[in-house]
Amino acid sequence: MKRYTHIKSAILVASMAILSFSSCKKDNALSLDEELQFAKLEAITISSTTAIKGSGSTTDSLYAMEACKKGNKKTPVEQSSLPASVTTYLSANYTGNTFLKAYQIANQSTSALESYVVLIQFNDKPVAIKFDASGNFVKVLEIREGRNMKGRGGWHAGGCFDNRDGKQRDTLAISAIPTAIKTYMSSTYPTDTLVHAFVNKDKSIVLISKNVDFYATSFSTANAFIKRVQLPAGHAKGRSIEATALPSNTTSYLNTTYPNYVFKKAFELKVNGALKGYLVLIDANLTKYAIHFDANGQFVKVVTIR
CATH class of the missing domain: 3.10.450 (Nuclear Transport Factor 2; Chain: A,)
Incomplete structure (x- = not known):
């Protein structure tokens, strides 16, 4: 029983160590599956790796990282409802892109609009872009495969983004x-x-x-x-x-x-x-x-x- 308690304590300590790398706050230790699900709360699902031409035979989901803060409200928005500055930016910088989906991100406490996240397909690969509430470009969001959601590297050997090595x-x-x-x-x-x-x-x-x-x-x-x-x-x-x-x-x-x-x-x-x-x-x-x-x-x- 004592040995079981020590093992359980060690697992708890390891879980807390893993969570220290996350930008979000949690009160209780989670299983590895729960940690992955938790990490996804700040990410937005894009599509699968089949959206990337030349990605290989292994299929996984793709996520746009740090798309919003934990707890903020993500609301789908049609392309026609995006600010004109967003569509102008996309046309100028990603000529010939295909619109996939978009979200408006609202503050958890005030419900005030904070940003837009737009997902497009460009030259046989997805691109995720964040704009501020006025439609001004903020940044290109990092994309990861599901198996690489945790950790700082964001890639694995043979994966879609292994050039990050x-x-x-x-x-x-x-x-x-x-x-x-x-x-x-x-x-x-x-x-x-x-x-x-x-x-x-x-x-x-x-x-x-x-x-x-x-x-x-x-x-x-x-x-x-x-x-x-x-x-x-x-x-x-x-x-x-x-x-x-x-x-x-x-x-x-x-x-x-x-x-x-x-x-x-x-x-x-x-x-x-x-x-x-x-x-x-x-x-x-x-x-x-x-x-x-x-x-x-x-x-x-x-x-x-x-």
Whole structure:
């Protein structure tokens, strides 16, 4: 009986330790299943992993993390009822997206509207975005699979978001770019200099190139041209730098606005030797973004690549 009491106490202590990592408050220890259910209270169900092209054969649910505070009221809202600024933002930054669902979040105590959470499908993967009560962009919410709801990593080996391990497996060597794509680039954009290449989860390819300005050019799995976008860097020389060389406020902005993002590449931008800013490429939930910061590390503009 004494041994059973000790075991029970140990389990209770372990449960309390696990709960200390949660941002929500609880009075009693919960089982592992209950802890998972509790964690979901701050998350919103999106869909299943089948919404991500190239996710593999294992199926799990997908959740938008920290979508609302525990106890706040989530009310479904139609796309037509969203503020005009929300639909304008989505059209400008996620061209061709498909609306999935949206919620308005109201304060538990006052019932005052606090925010909107909008879920869309973009290039064969979901994106969850939070807006304030006026419809202004706040951040891109982290997405996790159900089995990764607990803990800080938010991924598992072989899962949809295993690129969060930082091993940069989606980097494609310039020499390994398919011949058909190289031929297209050399004939269509002969003055471009290729500086980086990525292979997305769906096996599409994105090339980052420089031709006075920076560009991202996307190709399908069949090596067919999809689109080309100019990245927000201006006419500046770009020198590749590591994440550790970015200003602290730039890193803080990225952590806050794109939680659990994956750093891909960054460039220090100079004109006539004078620092003019930074261009940072990141991956947030399998969508790649190019973000421009000024010389002081303040946000300027973002372009969604793919």
